[in-house]
Amino acid sequence: MSTGDRLARADRLAALNLYEEAGELYEQAVREGVPGAAVKYGEMLFRTGDHPAAERVLRTAAADGAEGAHDWLADVLIADDRPDEAARLLEQIAGRETPVVALRVAAVWADAVGDREKAEEWYRRALEWGAPGAANDYGAFLSEDDDRLEEAERLLRQAAEQGDTLAFGNLGGMELDRGDPEAAVAWLERGLESGAAPGSSAMLKLAVAEEQLGHLDAARAHYDRAVEERVPDALVGRARFLADNGDPEARDGAEADFRAAIENDDEGALYYYAVFLAEEGRVDEAMDHYRQAIDAGSDGAYEDLALLCRERGDTGAAEEYFRASIAAGWLSAVFSYADLLRGEGRASEIGALVPQAESLGATAEQLETLRGHPDGTIE
DSSP states (O other): OOOHHHHHHHHHHTTOOOOOHHHHHHHHHHHOTTHHHHHHHHHHHHHOOOOOHHHHHHHHHHTOOOOTTHHHHHHHHHTTTHHHHHHHHHHOOBBBBBBHHHHHHHHHHIIIIIHHHHHHHHHHHHTTTTTHHHHHHHHHHHHGGGGGHHHHHHHHHHHHHHHOOHHHHHHHHHEEEEEEEOHHHHHHHHHTTTTTTTTTTHHHHHHEEEEEEEEHHHHHHHHHHHTTOOEEEEEHHHHHHHHHHHHHHHHHHHHHHHHHHHHHTTTTHHHHHHHHHHHHTOHHHHHHHHHHHHHOOOTTHHHHHHHHHTTTTOHHHHHHHHHHHHTTTOHHHHHHHHHHHHHHTGHHHGGGGGGHHHHTOHHHHHHHHHHTTTTTTOO
């Protein structure tokens, strides 16, 4: 078997999930110095979860200058909860001649590390060096900062003028956030007409915009297409749509979508399914899914679970969840907790919530509600 045939056979075996057999061929190809073999072997090891072995193989490949080795090694480091190492690794090969790498460095600093200052430094470099997609990605990054929306829109419009179809979707998303679904539809339709790739998030955003406008048939069609194209989080989006706008039969469809969304690990699926179950009166199931949502990182579930605990007379658990919700930054939980304290005849404890409400951005009127009624009454 020639070296080229050996590598091709290893690829086929890996595609068939025959990883042990593929690994033997990849190792042999690496020993023979077949170009690309080490990177493919490292990729397979990464995908199968053997991060230590993947790191060893890819570090050697990167040191040898193998194309793609740094990218896959960065993926390994991020998966191993070492994103700062991944960013520094990619910085070593980023430059004017490799502007796309600069864009990835920015994304790692922003999304994996959470260092927005370093991320912006690299977004600026990527833009200066002419990385394809830099204007869109930098604009999307800035759109997460409410104080820099004008800058974000300027960059996204620039990207749209350059023909970046992703920019249309991001501009549509900004209009949705502003509460202008009509303007959002205009941007999103332009993006789809301009050739947005199947699976684009623009389809899901368009469904949301049409729903907000009350165009339910159009919204349903867009949700269906988003699900067909496997747009991330489309299943949970359609499930919520069916639950909110459908008849009993549609709610059955909503439940099926919620379950599929949970299997698919859609963002918010556990939480929104819990809300659905509570609305259906299936409180035990709802509480179980709220707890699962909390375990999965949904701090929005604390207050809902607290309210259900209170309804069931479990004041201790309700207080625990209200406090957790407040600690997670939910202002509404302050007032829900205050209501519990009033109901328990403990209105004198409400004053201690005022500083927390203030730190969470409560208005003067809201603070007065807490501060001004030591007996617990509400005018």
